[in-house]
Amino acid sequence: HIARIMIANENGIIISTNSEYCEISKYGKDEIIGQQLLNPDDFSEESLTKIWKTLKNGNNWREDTKHKAKDNSFYWVDNNIIPINDDNFLVIQLDITERKENEKQLLLSVFNAREEQKEELGNTIHKEITTTLAGLQYILKSLNDKIKALNDSEMQMLITSVRKNFEHIISNTKRLSANLTTPSISKLGLVPGLEAFSEEMQKSSDHLIELATKRGSKNNRLSKEQEMVLYMAS
Numbered sequence: 426h427i428a429r430i431m432i433a434n435e436n437g438i439i440i441s442t443n444s445e446y447c448e449i450s451k452y453g454k455d456e457i458i459g460q461q462l463l464n465p466d467d468f469s470e471e472s473l474t475k476i477w478k479t480l481k482n483g484n485n486w487r488e489d490t491k492h493k494a495k496d497n498s499f500y501w502v503d504n505n506i507i508p509i510n511d512d513n514f515l516v517i518q519l520d521i522t523e524r525k526e527n528e529k530q531l532l533l534s535v536f537n538a539r540e541e542q543k544e545e546l547g548n549t550i551h552k553e554i555t556t557t558l559a560g561l562q563y564i565l566k567s568l569n570d571k572i573k574a575l576n577d578s579e580m581q582m583l584i585t586s587v588r589k590n591f592e593h594i595i596s597n598t599k600r601l602s603a604n605l606t607t608p609s610i611s612k613l614g615l616v617p618g619l620e621a622f623s624e625e626m627q628k629s630s631d632h633l634i635e636l637a638t639k640r641g642s643k644n645n646r647l648s649k650e651q652e653m654v655l656y657m658a659s
Contacts, residue, residue: 427445427519427520428445428517428518428519429442429443429445429446429449429450429502429516429517429518429519429520430442430443430445430446430515430516430517430518431443431446431457431462431515431516431518432509432513432514432515432516433462433513433514433516434512434513434514435511435512435513437461437462437463437477437514438459438460438461438462439457439458439459439460439461439462440458440513441458442454442457442458446518449494449500449502449518449520450492450494450495450500451494451495451496451498452494452495456495462506462514462516463476463477464492466493467490467491467492467493468490476506480506480508480514483508484508485505485506485507485508486504486505486506487503487504487505487506488504489501489502489503489504489521489525490502490504491525499522500520500522501520501521501522501524501525502518502519502520502521502522503518503519503521504516504518505517505518565584565587565588566588568584569581569584569585569588572584620636623635623636
């Protein structure tokens with residue numbers, strides 16, 4: 426009573442079914458009998474060829490399959506097709522729709538957890554690494570200005586080389602952080618996002634940071650790509 430049972434002939438045409446199959450598919454027995462056992466809408470051409478080859482060789486075929494009911498809803502079954510006497514096929518299907526939905530929710534939970542971890546990592550990279558490197562870069566700039574006054578060309582070349590390396594590292598770190606972090610500006614809006622960004626930068630800077638804006642609306646939105654360009658330029 427818990428299984429959906431069908432019998433199909435050697436041509437794959439359904440010749441018998443039980444009421445449980447009618448219940449899950451929403452079709453009446455008279456609508457099911459005479460139909461193809463393996464509906465081309467539910468399988469690719471490659472899959473159909475593989476399944477029939479397996480069955481014609483006298484072997485069972487079993488797989489989780491997704492089907493559309495008469496009311497256009499979808500359901501999943503553990504589909505087991507067994508060759509029997511007189512070249513007929515016995516089909517035993519168990520409803521696993523609830524299990525598949527639970528699996529989907531579990532995968533979604535894992536994905537969301539990973540997204541949260543990515544954002545946390547991106548924030549850490551930005552706050553702990555990018556800001557520190559930017560501070561070191563500022564120190565190098567100050568050293569470079571002092572060395573210029575001493576006319577030490579070798580030391581100037583060394584400092585310039587180190588500064589370029591820092592710029593490269595900072596650029597790559599920002600790119601990594603931007604890819605990991607959910608855009609804060611696109612969530613808040615352009616101006617509120619910039620204000621929040623400036624406030625956060627001020628916390629780690631000894632210099633005064635001021636933001637002046639001229640706008641007609643506070644709700645302008647940025648795409649992730651636009652925000653990344655702005656973030657990389659900062």
